[in-house]
Amino acid sequence: QQQVKQSPQSLIVQKGGISIINCAYENTAFDYFPWYQQFPGKGPALLIAIRPDVSEKKEGRFTISFNKSAKQFSLHIMDSQPGDSATYFCAASMGGETSGSRLTFGEGTQLTVNP
Amino acid sequence: DAGITQSPRHKVTETGTPVTLRCHQTENHRYMYWYRQDPGHGLRLIHYSYGVKDTDKGEVSDGYSVSRSKTEDFLLTLESATSSQTSVYFCATRQLNSGNTIYFGEGSWLTVV
Structure with a gap:
């Protein structure tokens, strides 16, 4: 059962454009929604994260928009740069010590930013 | 960087043989995880540990086992x-009371022929 669905699978944008990646989740117990960035041959690295008590979080050119009622969240990359070319994963987790806050990931989006 | 080292980084093995992947961390993080990454599936949790000798199954645990006899090794x-089981395997860690930030290692590429 895929609890976090991500789209699109791949995305090509021009330098300076806006990249938008969307995710939808099913489990209303999720209370933490991170985005991870992965470069080829490397492990994923945390990019930005949000909790459901806010609707938007911005860090530099990266913004998460969160819609709790629709159970959807999205990553917006403003002024996209070739160095942003990577695979992006959305994820979700819930608290609790024995649950270990383990992450459930979306399928990933391969972003290519053309110069 | 949570000081995570995975070994081996690359391995080719034959069907039916046992294989052990090691994850070593230097930050004394309480939680450790093993994920596998496959095209179209993202990362899926295999097993995780919430302390020494405390482990539990993830969503794709069949055919895998784990052990954690020391805080630093999983x-x-x-x-x-x-x-x-040909896949890329990632180890990850999280500290207790550090929020939910999970740090990943560099991955182990396993090919089963």
């Missing part, structure tokens, strides 16, 4: 490797 064993 071993993943494929009891009898199959071609469907």
Whole structure:
């Protein structure tokens, strides 16, 4: 059962454009929604994260928009740069010590930013 | 960077052989995880540990076992490797009371022929 669905699978944008990646989740117990960035041959690295008590979080050119009622969240990359070319994963987790806050990931989006 | 080292980084093995992947961390993080990454599936949790000798199954645990005898080491064993276990395996860690930030290692590429 895929609890976090991500789209699109791949995305090509021009330098300076806006990249938008969307995710939808099913489990209303999720209370933490991170985005991870992965470069080829490397492990994923945390990019930005949000909790459901806010609707938007911005860090530099990266913004998460969160819609709790629709159970959807999205990553917006403003002024996209070739160095942003990577695979992006959305994820979700819930608290609790024995649950270990383990992450459930979306399928990933391969972003290519053309110069 | 949470000081995570995975070994081996690359391995080719034959079907039916046992394989052990090792994850070593230097930050004394309480939680450790093993994920596998496959195209179209993102990362899927295999097993995780919430303390020494405390482990539990993830969503794709069949054919895998884990052990954690020390805080710093988390071993993943494929009891009898199959071609469907060809994948990239990532170890990850999280500290208690650090929020939910999970740090990933660099990955272990496993090919089962």
